[in-house]
Amino acid sequence: MPEPDGHLFDEFVTTRRPALIRTAYLLTGHAEDAEDLVQTTLIKVVPKWGKIQDNPEPYVRKVLAREATTRWRARRWRETSVEHLPDRAAAGPSLAWNVTVRDALLRLPPRQRAVIVLRFYDDLTERETAATLGIAIGTVKSQTSDALARLRTLIPDLAADGSSVAGLRG
Structure with a gap:
């Protein structure tokens, strides 16, 4: 087993953290939860760094997706759904669409949400998604x-206007 290189870990975190947070945000639906999820994921990855440092991305994504599912299972009985979200300041012309898609993603079961995020947002192939999720x-x-x-069914305009779930990147 190669000796863990702390410099490579620091470099990975520096370069990939924004992308991991975006993915975590789509999996959790909340910025604070996304930050926590990425932090927990990185903590869990550190002990394995010596084994994965040559190609850490697939393993880190797998831990991220599994941890999101674990968190969802632990929290689902304590959370209460609300019909309307509180008002938020608009950040741009696509904010309403992003909120609509994000809310719809949050209504999917965790595995379906993970598959959609990995396939259409992170542009993984079916094979890469299967390997990441271990399915x-x-x-x-x-x-x-x-x-x-x-x-x-949740977003009737999804098929009607030609938009896609991957449109969240904007």
Whole structure:
């Protein structure tokens, strides 16, 4: 096993943290939870750094997705859904669409949400998504199909205006 290189870890965190936070935000729906999720993920990755430092991205994404699911399971009985979100200041022309898609993503089961985020937001292939989540490619396909069908019912404009879930990047 290679000796862990702390410099490589620092470099990875510096360069990949913004992307990890964006992914975590889509998985959790809250900026504070996303920060916590990334921090917890990085803490869990440190002991394995010597083994993964040559290609850490897939392993870090796997830990991130699994930790998001674990957190969701632990919190789901304590949270209360509300019909309307509090007013927020507009950050740009696509804010309403981003909020709509984010809210719809949060209504998906954790695995479907993870598949959609990894496939359409992080641009992973079906094979990469399956490897990241530790599931079969067929499961990725069925979860994607089910999630997209659900999103189409939650966001009728999704199919009508040609927009996609990946439109959150803007």
